[in-house]
Amino acid sequence: EVQLVESGGGLVKPGGSLRLSCAASGFTFSNCNMNWVRQAPGKGLEWVSFIDNSSTTIYYADSVKGRFTISRDNAKNSLYLHINGLRGEDTAVYYCTSSIPIRPLSQHYWGQGTLVTVSS
Amino acid sequence: DIQMTQSPSSLSASVGDTVTITCQASQDINNYLNWYQQKRGKAPKLLIYDASNLETGVPSRFSGSGSGTDFTFTISSLQPEDIATYYCQQYDNGRYTFGQGTKLEIK
Numbered sequence: 195e196v197q198l199v200e201s202g203g204g205l206v207k208p209g210g211s212l213r214l215s216c217a218a219s220g221f222t223f224s225n226c227n228m229n230w231v232r233q234a235p236g237k238g239l240e241w242v243s244f245i246d247n248s249s250t251t252i253y254y255a256d257s258v259k260g261r262f263t264i265s266r267d268n269a270k271n272s273l274y275l276h277i278n279g280l281r282g283e284d285t286a287v288y289y290c291t292s293s294i295p296i297r298p299l300s301q302h303y304w305g306q307g308t309l310v311t312v313s314s
Numbered sequence: 315d316i317q318m319t320q321s322p323s324s325l326s327a328s329v330g331d332t333v334t335i336t337c338q339a340s341q342d343i344n345n346y347l348n349w350y351q352q353k354r355g356k357a358p359k360l361l362i363y364d365a366s367n368l369e370t371g372v373p374s375r376f377s378g379s380g381s382g383t384d385f386t387f388t389i390s391s392l393q394p395e396d397i398a399t400y401y402c403q404q405y406d407n408g409r410y411t412f413g414q415g416t417k418l419e420i421k
Contacts, residue, residue: 229410239350239358239401241410253408256315289357297363299405300348304357 203308216290232286320413337402
């Protein structure tokens with residue numbers, strides 16, 4: 195069974211930093227592209243960042259560029275999101291998503307999300 | 315950046331009705347469009363990929379069509395369990411944009 199389990203969320207002060215993790219199981223992680231997508235409370239979905247299976251290609255949404263860093267460790271079947279300079283507008287549930295090999299740009303599987311709250 | 319305009323933002327319909335949601339892209343996206351269902355408190359679920367392909371296990375009452383800039387998502391014979399918010403999403407070579415979402419309620 196495919197599982198994506200996010201962790202690392204919590205309450206952080208403005209300007210603070212955080213590292214989110216996503217543990218993948220049930221599929222060949224190293225064959226799949228990964229993304230982070232976030233959802234502010236009561237709002238819609240916002241794509242945050244993309245990383246291909248070999249970490250060669252990385253993209254960010256303009257709203258997070260320069261503050262967020264996506265990375266992965268294929269040996270540990272894990273995806274990460276390092277967040278610096280947190281702002282109130284970064285408050286959201288953060289989901290990790292994975293593609294499937296036959297559809298490398300899909301966001302086929304989703305985790306249940308981890309909540310990041312930015313507040314003083 | 316490609317913008318997606320989804321409408322309506324909310325919709326109320328009766329069980330058995332046919333429901334239609336539209337999504338318009340700010341430029342030609344070929345058929346690179348997905349539709350997701352998100353139930354309250356849950357992660358989104360992929361229903362339709364590449365504009366018109368039904369994901370495995372998704373009931374056939376869900377369908378999608380369109381290409382280029384204009385896309386349609388349809389639920390035929392609406393069921394109570396279809397209460398959710400629906401999102402379109404374009405994918406442009408590793409960059410993605412979601413529509414604003416359509417909240418579907420049952421009358």
